[in-house]
Structure formats: structure tokens, C-alpha cells
Amino acid sequence: MSKKNEEYDFKWCPGCGDFGVRRALEMAMIDRLEETGLPIENNVVVAGIGCSGNLVHLLEGSQPYGFHGIHGRSLPISLGVKMARPELNVVVVAGDGDFLSIGGEHIGPQAARNLNVCAVIMDNGVYGLTKGQSSPTTKLGEITSSTPFGKIESQLNPLELYLTLGVSFIASGFSGQVRPLAKLITQGMEHKGFSIVHVQSPCTTYNDTFELLKGNVQKGIEPGLWEVPEDHDTSDKGAAQQLLQQGGVPVGVLYDDTFRPSMDQQVEQMWARAEPKTVQELVDAFEF
Amino acid sequence: MEMRDFVVRFAGEGGQGVVTSAEGLAQAATQVGYHALTFATFPSQILGGPTWTQARIAVDAILSPGDDVDVLVAFNQDAYDEHNSEVRDEGVIIFNSNEFQLEGDSRGFGLPFDELARSTGNNRAANMVIIGALAHLVDMPQRYLEEFVSKRFTRGRSGDEEIIRSNIEAMTLGRDHISESGLALGALAAPNPPDFAQIMLKGNEALALGALAGGLDFYVGYPISPATTILIYMERNLVGEGKFAHQVSSEIESITAILGAGFAGKKAMTATAGPGFSLMSEGLGLGWIAEIPLVVVDVQRGGPATGLPTKTEQSDLMACMFPAHGDVRMPVIAVGTVEECFYGAIKALTWSERYQGPVILMTEMSLAERVQNIAKPDLSQVEDRRRQVYEGTNGYHRYAGLELSPMPIPGNPGAYVANGSEHDDMGDTTHLASRHIQMTERRFGKLKLLEEDEYERDNVEESIAIMPWGGSKGPALEAYNQLKASGVPVGWYYTMYLNPLPPKLLEELKKKDLVIVPELNYQGQFASILRSQGVKAEAITQYTGLPFKVRDLVKRVTEVTEAVRKEAAGV
Numbered sequence: 001m002s003k004k005n006e007e008y009d010f011k012w013c014p015g016c017g018d019f020g021v022r023r024a025l026e027m028a029m030i031d032r033l034e035e036t037g038l039p040i041e042n043n044v045v046v047a048g049i050g051c052s053g054n055l056v057h058l059l060e061g062s063q064p065y066g067f068h069g070i071h072g073r074s075l076p077i078s079l080g081v082k083m084a085r086p087e088l089n090v091v092v093v094a095g096d097g098d099f100l101s102i103g104g105e106h107i108g109p110q111a112a113r114n115l116n117v118c119a120v121i122m123d124n125g126v127y128g129l130t131k132g133q134s135s136p137t138t139k140l141g142e143i144t145s146s147t148p149f150g151k152i153e154s155q156l157n158p159l160e161l162y163l164t165l166g167v168s169f170i171a172s173g174f175s176g177q178v179r180p181l182a183k184l185i186t187q188g189m190e191h192k193g194f195s196i197v198h199v200q201s202p203c204t205t206y207n208d209t210f211e212l213l214k215g216n217v218q219k220g221i222e223p224g225l226w227e228v229p230e231d232h233d234t235s236d237k238g239a240a241q242q243l244l245q246q247g248g249v250p251v252g253v254l255y256d257d258t259f260r261p262s263m264d265q266q267v268e269q270m271w272a273r274a275e276p277k278t279v280q281e282l283v284d285a286f287e288f
Numbered sequence: 289m290e291m292r293d294f295v296v297r298f299a300g301e302g303g304q305g306v307v308t309s310a311e312g313l314a315q316a317a318t319q320v321g322y323h324a325l326t327f328a329t330f331p332s333q334i335l336g337g338p339t340w341t342q343a344r345i346a347v348d349a350i351l352s353p354g355d356d357v358d359v360l361v362a363f364n365q366d367a368y369d370e371h372n373s374e375v376r377d378e379g380v381i382i383f384n385s386n387e388f389q390l391e392g393d394s395r396g397f398g399l400p401f402d403e404l405a406r407s408t409g410n411n412r413a414a415n416m417v418i419i420g421a422l423a424h425l426v427d428m429p430q431r432y433l434e435e436f437v438s439k440r441f442t443r444g445r446s447g448d449e450e451i452i453r454s455n456i457e458a459m460t461l462g463r464d465h466i467s468e469s470g471l472a473l474g475a476l477a478a479p480n481p482p483d484f485a486q487i488m489l490k491g492n493e494a495l496a497l498g499a500l501a502g503g504l505d506f507y508v509g510y511p512i513s514p515a516t517t518i519l520i521y522m523e524r525n526l527v528g529e530g531k532f533a534h535q536v537s538s539e540i541e542s543i544t545a546i547l548g549a550g551f552a553g554k555k556a557m558t559a560t561a562g563p564g565f566s567l568m569s570e571g572l573g574l575g576w577i578a579e580i581p582l583v584v585v586d587v588q589r590g591g592p593a594t595g596l597p598t599k600t601e602q603s604d605l606m607a608c609m610f611p612a613h614g615d616v617r618m619p620v621i622a623v624g625t626v627e628e629c630f631y632g633a634i635k636a637l638t639w640s641e642r643y644q645g646p647v648i649l650m651t652e653m654s655l656a657e658r659v660q661n662i663a664k665p666d667l668s669q670v671e672d673r674r675r676q677v678y679e680g681t682n683g684y685h686r687y688a689g690l691e692l693s694p695m696p697i698p699g700n701p702g703a704y705v706a707n708g709s710e711h712d713d714m715g716d717t718t719h720l721a722s723r724h725i726q727m728t729e730r731r732f733g734k735l736k737l738l739e740e741d742e743y744e745r746d747n748v749e750e751s752i753a754i755m756p757w758g759g760s761k762g763p764a765l766e767a768y769n770q771l772k773a774s775g776v777p778v779g780w781y782y783t784m785y786l787n788p789l790p791p792k793l794l795e796e797l798k799k800k801d802l803v804i805v806p807e808l809n810y811q812g813q814f815a816s817i818l819r820s821q822g823v824k825a826e827a828i829t830q831y832t833g834l835p836f837k838v839r840d841l842v843k844r845v846t847e848v849t850e851a852v853r854k855e856a857a858g859v
């Protein structure tokens with residue numbers, strides 16, 4: 001919503017990482033607008049359910065279309081939007097719980113289809129909106145409201161999962177670095193195929209990881225974030241896998257397959273083989 | 289004795305040609321001007337397994353698969369054991385004497401289908417041997433058969449002539465063999481061919497074709513019996529610029545993808561059966577609250593969970609009308625004939641566009657697989673009706689007021705958030721009571737836009753009426769015709785618009801002393817929905833996995849009407 005809407009009754013907590021992600025997405029959409037000349041209405045933001053999904057209502061400035069659906073289903077909704085109108089720029093925004101837990105079943109199929117949408121995932125390692133339960137990216141042993149004796153499930157590494165599932169563009173970013181994050185989102189949107197920009201976006205209320213990510217010299221905390229080296233070959237899946245062995249949180253593009261055709265491109269190629277019939281011809285075929 | 293119709297049941301094992309024989313007979317009969325209707329069951333295993341299909345051939349239009357079997361074609365011993373009791377006493381049982389021998393049944397006649405087919409040089413002509421034999425039983429002239437074969441196999445290929453010759457020879461062999469037995473059923477009256485063009489197809493094909501004629505743009509689905517054939521038809525035929533058909537990974541993907549496509553301005557549809565429909569529950573609620581046009585087809589099968597995947601039932605009505613949590617009452621169209629499959633699909637798309645929301649199109653297994661001849665639809669009479677589209681500038685309040693409002697299409701000015709949370713007029717989430725009141729009333733108010741005028745009515749002055757829904761229409765109408773002819777005082781109503789009901793129909797029904805609803809479920813679901821709207825309705829139920837028999841309906845309706853009349857008379 002472009003102006004303050006009195007009726008809208010959700011607010012992010014002060015310091016929430018999602019503020020930075022929102023800013024970065026706005027920047028990326030404005031950059032796109034300036035670069036392509038396509039109006040803002042050419043963008044559709046499909047949001048998951050969570051604190052993160054509320055981003056779709058909190059965008060400032062000129063407004064894209066939004067679809068704020070149901071928990072875990074932003075990817076298949078985006079499939080419908082994109083394949084209905086391939087000319088649109090479709091962006092998914094969702095949290096770690098939404099995207100990786102309840103909605104996890106949809107990542108593999110979109111990767112296999114190479115659906116041409118860009119998913120911006122706000123990973124805070126917790127269910128924020130439902131007040132602090134454990135999520136797939138919560139650390140093993142962590143105590144949360146739903147794991148009073150420590151989490152017994154191991155922590156998921158989403159970047160490894162995306163690589164394994166064959167997502168064709170994978171980037172990792174941090175909500176505290178807005179400009180660089182905007183650049184990653186732009187690259188994701190420009191990528192022809194399924195792109196995921198996985199963002200560390202800390203929850204200041206239930207899982208404040210800012211210090212762990214940025215480090216604190218006084219307390220002797222090494223920063224968890226590290227830059228993907230400039231000479232990393234993004235077309236090399238093996239190299240991306242190796243980078244991920246280093247632990248911590250890489251920042252930058254890990255993998256970018258520029259060769260695979262996207263789903264809409266494949267569908268268009270398919271038409272050439274299909275020889276469409278008119279409805280009249282189809283009716284006539286049942287005549288006797 | 290002159291006959292106006294006869295029923296043949298083909299029974300055997302999957303892969304023996306049971307279905308192709310029945311459909312071949314239906315084709316032969318319609319080709320020369322008779323009417324045909326088949327009723328198919330599926331084997332429960334992939335290869336082999338017991339299966340049967342019934343074909344009814346008649347001079348007049350056909351309403352039901354037929355209660356009694358005149359001829360059983362038994363492909364193996366098991367088929368004979370299973371089905372011979374349904375053959376009437378004066379009926380005939382043609383058994384495959386290449387498979388087994390039958391003694392002690394005076395109705396039986398052994399025909400070596402495969403051997404006779406082979407002798408013509410065409411191994412695939414076994415079903416023609418059978419058709420030839422059947423033609424003899426009902427005294428069908430040879431020239432009809434020859435006409436059918438030459439039409440069917442004239443395909444402009446070099447082998448046509450040889451195929452026609454071998455098929456005619458096969459039919460003649462079947463005819464000659466059985467004529468030696470002295471068995472006969474009587475003479476089928478001459479056909480009365482309609483003076484309009486016809487097509488012959490399955491219910492699911494008619495439904496898919498109707499959707500295409502109605503301007504469908506976008507289809508996704510996940511395989512499930514008995515809805516899979518719609519997916520397969522769409523994948524092949526819903527192609528080209530601006531169109532899309534695809535198999536997705538689950539019914540959750542189906543419903544959410546068509547939500548996305550409906551939001552993006554397309555006419556979008558999916559088809560499923562019970563288990564898949566249950567998975568769509570949350571998505572249907574989203575379509576209702578966010579006001580997104582889409583159509584979900586539920587091809588009903590039997591039972592909850594995996595239930596009876598290959599049987600027919602009408603037990604999803606409550607689930608279809610109230611599929612989701614929150615205050616939701618979905619528009620429902622339930623089709624009752626192959627022809628209605630075609631026109632119902634067009635109407636469902638029109639409704640969804642007209643009121644901007646989900647519409648459930650209900651059909652059932654017995655219709656999905658039924659082959660029937662229907663009048664060829666005149667496409668020039670079919671309109672591709674689309675939603676009201678917003679054409680203004682940005683800053684639109686999409687959900688303002690209590691009335692339907694034009695819908696913006698992404699890519700064009702008028703950006704808003706389609707929201708599954710309760711929202712204000714721009715689509716932003718809110719918990720204000722005033723907004724929840726407004727939006728709830730807005731959503732229910734739009735149902736008024738779907739109120740239709742037309743419905744079937746007959747003998748309207750009677751205080752007791754029969755009103756079936758969906759696929760029970762055929763047997764119920766046939767029963768009604770018999771009751772009417774024998775003077776049982778009962779009226780007839782029928783509509784495929786179950787929600788909202790045509791208001792004039794509802795007014796009429798409310799005045800009746802009793803509305804009898806034949807339906808294939810335990811609870812009497814439609815009767816209970818009618819009662820909730822002030823109609824004195826009682827169900828006649830059946831839950832065998834099979835359609836009603838006309839005879840049973842006649843008996844049960846007669847019993848009910850007599851009981852009511854006795855009660856009224858204070859007996």
C-alpha cells in the first residue's frame with residue numbers, strides 16, 4: 001500500500017530483518033522499471049503466510065499487483081500466474097516455514113519445470129507470525145516455544161537442497177546489506193528460469209541472529225557471513241557444492257545455469273509439435 | 289414380437305475386448321439411426337481383472353442403462369458365473385466357446401469368437417463376430433451392418449478394402465453361426481433416425497469439449513480415476529497461443545495454480561475426484577474470499593478417503609457445496625446426462641466469470657465413462673462470456689461496496705492485492721468488524737447473480753414430486769414416465785443448478801407436501817439441503833456403487849406416495 005492505511009493492522013517489530021528485504025525488493029522493481037520501461041503493474045508479488053508474506057502490503061511507492069494466498073502455496077500460485085501470462089514479472093516472497101516446511105513439496109516440481117519466477121525467501125530460522133516455534137532452519141538442539149527440551153530435528157541447509165533439486169539460479173543474501181541484496185534480486189528476476197534468493201532476515205523478537213551473522217569483535221564473535229569469492233564459477237555446480245562445505249552464510253550468487261530453457265519457453269516450443277485444432281474440428285471428430 | 293430396445297452386457301477380463309465390443313455395438317447401432325448408451329465398470333487391476341460393460345440400444349432416446357439384461361456375452365467362465373443371474377429367462381447368453389464350455393443353461397450358445405475372427409484373416413475382428421450374432425438375435429438387416437462397417441473403415445488408406453471385407457465376413461460368420469441355434473429375441477423396430485447431426489462420445493469427453501467451447505484458457509490436473517481422461521484430453525487439445533494445459537504435482541498444486549491463472553485473467557479449470565477434491569478445500573476458500581473465477585470439476589466416485597475408485601456414487605454434494613472452513617457456500621452445477629456434461633461445463637465457466645469466484649461442476653463415474661449419442665452442439669450458439677474487466681487507472685479499490693466490481697488484470701492499471709486474509713477495499717489485511725461484515729455480505733450477495741430461470745417441470749399440480757439430481761436423472765425420469773403412464777399421482781422437477789437453486793423452482797418446491805429425492809448416498813444429502821431451505825424433502829437412497837434400477841425406483845416411489853396418501857387420509 002502506497003500510503004499509510006489506517007485499516008491495515010499488521011506491523012513488523014522494530015529492527016525486523018524483513019524491512020531490509022522490502023527495501024531491496026522495491027529497489028529491484030524500480031531498477032527494472034527504469035531499465036525495461038515496463039510499468040509497475042507488470043510485476044506480481046505472490047506472498048506466503050507469515051510475518052515475511054506481509055511484505056506484499058508494506059511495499060511503499062507505486063504498487064505492483066499482489067496475491068496474498070494461503071500458507072505454503074505461493075509457488076504453485078505463481079505457476080498459475082506466470083503460465084497464464086508469461087510476460088509478467090512474477091516474484092514470490094515467503095518465510096522459511098512457509099517455503100521449506102508446509103510448502104516444501106512445491107520446490108522440486110518448479111525446479112524441474114524451471115518455472116520462470118524469482119523467489120525471495122526470508123529465513124529467520126523460526127516461525128515468527130505464530131510466535132516463535134521451530135522451523136526447518138532452526139538449529140539442532142535450539143530451545144523454542146515448540147521445542148522446550150531442545151530441537152531434535154537436524155537443521156536444514158536450504159542452499160544445498162536447492163542445488164540438489166536443480167534450481168537453476170541460487171543466490172544467498174543478507175537483509176542488512178540492502179543494495180547488494182537488491183542486486184541479487186535483480187539478477188534473480190533477470191534469470192530465465194527458477195531463481196531463489198535466499199535471504200538471512202533475522203527475527204529480532206524470537207531469533208535475533210544479527211550478531212552471529214555480522215560478528216562482534218568485542219565479544220569475540222566471528223562473522224557468520226562471508227562473500228562468495230569473485231572467481232567462483234557460477235556455472236559449476238560442483239564448485240557451488242564445495243563452497244557450501246565451508247559453513248557459515250555465503251553472500252552472492254552460488255549457481256546460475258544460463259542454458260536450460262524456462263518452462264514458458266518449453267511450452268512455446270511444444271506448440272510447434274502440437275498442431276492445435278479448432279473447437280469445431282474437435283466436435284466434428286465425434287460425428288458418426 | 290417387435291422390440292423397441294434391448295440390453296447387452298459384455299463381461300470378461302480386461303484386455304479381452306469387453307469395452308471395445310460394447311462401444312462397437314453402440315457405434316454400429318447409432319450409425320444406422322438407433323440410440324445407444326453404454327454403462328462401463330472398470331476392473332480394479334491394471335491388466336486383466338474382471339470387467340463388464342453394458343450397452344442399451346433403442347429406437348427412442350435412452351435414459352438409463354436398462355434394468356434387465358437381454359443378452360450376456362460372456363468372455364470367460366467367471367463372467368458367466370458372475371452375471372448369468374441378471375439375464376432374463378427368455379434372454380440369450382453368448383459364450384466364448386474358445387474359452388469354456390457351458391452345459392445345462394438353455395439360454396446359452398457357444399460362439400468361437402477368436403477362431404472365427406482368425407478364419408477371416410483379421411484377428412482383431414472378434415467383436416464383429418459378436419455384433420453379427422447380436423444382429424441376428426434382434427433381426428437387424430444385413431445391409432445395416434455392411435453400411436456401418438464400410439463407413440467406419442473407409443479412412444482413405446490402402447488397406448481399407450481388405451479390412452472392410454474381413455469385418456463383413458466376420459459379422460456374417462457370427463450371424464450364420466447363431467442362426468443355426470434357433471435362438472432369437474424378437475425383431476427390433478426399424479430405427480427412427482433424427483433429422484439433425486449427432487455426435488457420440490463419453491461424458492468426460494463432452495465435459496472437456498464443453499469447457500473448450502466455453503473458452504477455457506488454462507487447465508491443470510493430477511491423475512485420478514475417473515477424472516484422468518479430462519486431463520489427457522486437455523493436454524492434447526488445449527494448446528497454442530494463450531492456452532495452457534499441464535499435469536502438476538498434486539491437487540494442491542492444481543487448485544492453487546488455477547487460482548493464479550484466474551487472478552491473471554484466464555478462464556481456468558481443473559478436474560478431480562473425491563480424494564483430490566478434499567485436498568483442494570483450503571484453496572477453494574481462498575478463491576471465495578479473494579473473489580477469483582475458476583471451475584473445479586468433481587467426478588464423483590464412491591466412499592471417503594480412497595473409497596471405491598471405480599464405482600459410482602453421489603456422495604460429494606455436501607463437500608462440494610461447503611468445501612471449506614469459514615462461511616462458504618459454493619455455487620454447484622451437477623450434470624445428469626452426457627449432453628449436460630457439455631452444456632454444464634460452459635455454464636460453470638460462465639458462472640465463475642459472472643460472479644467472480646469458484647464454481648463446482650459435479651459429475652460422476654457412471655457419466656464420465658458413459659458413451660452416448662447426442663445432438664451435435666451448434667457452436668455458433670455458444671458464447672464465450674468473460675468477467676467484467678476494470679479499465680481505469682491505478683489506485684483502484686477492487687473490493688469496494690457490496691456489489692460485484694470489475695476485476696483488474698495484472699499487467700494493466702488497477703493493481704491491488706488479491707487477499708486470502710480478510711481485507712479492506714484495496715485488498716489489505718484488516719480485522720475490523722465493519723470490513724468483515726461488508727466482505728461477508730458482499731461474497732454471499734454475489735450469489736444472486738447466478739439465479740437462473742429455467743428448470744424442468746411436469747405434472748406440477750401434484751402435491752408430491754420427484755426431484756433427482758445429477759446422474760440419477762436418467763433412471764428417475766424413466767421411472768417417472770412409467771409412474772405417470774400408470775396414473776400414480778406424482779410430479780417431476782429437475783435442474784442442474786443445485787446452488788443457487790432457480791428461485792422460482794424453490795418457491796414451487798416449498799408448496800409441495802413431499803419432494804422425493806432419489807440419490808446415491810447414505811445420508812440423503814440433497815434432500816437435507818432442500819429441507820434446510822424449507823422444502824419437505826425425503827431421500828430415496830442407495831449406496832451399492834451402482835446406479836439406480838428403474839424398477840426399484842418405481843417400487844419405492846409408489847410405496848412412499850401411498851404411505852403419504854394413507855397418512856393424509858388418516859388411515
Ligand SMILES: Cc1ncc(C[n+]2csc(CCOP(=O)(O)OP(=O)(O)O)c2C)c(N)n1
Nearest residue numbers: 049050051052071095096097098127128129
Ligand atoms: C495451513 C496453515 N497452517 C498453519 C498456519 C499458521 N501459520 C501462519 S504463519 C506460520 C508460520 C510462518 O513461518 P515463516 O514462514 O517462517 O514466516 P515468518 O513469520 O517467520 O516470516 C504458520 C504455521 C496457517 N496460516 N495455515
Ligand code: SF4
Nearest residue numbers: 013016051128203204
Ligand atoms: S516476530 Fe520476528 S519476523 Fe515477525 S515481525 Fe517480529 S521480528 Fe519480524
Ligand SMILES: [Mg+2]
Nearest residue numbers: 095096124126
Ligand atoms: Mg520464519
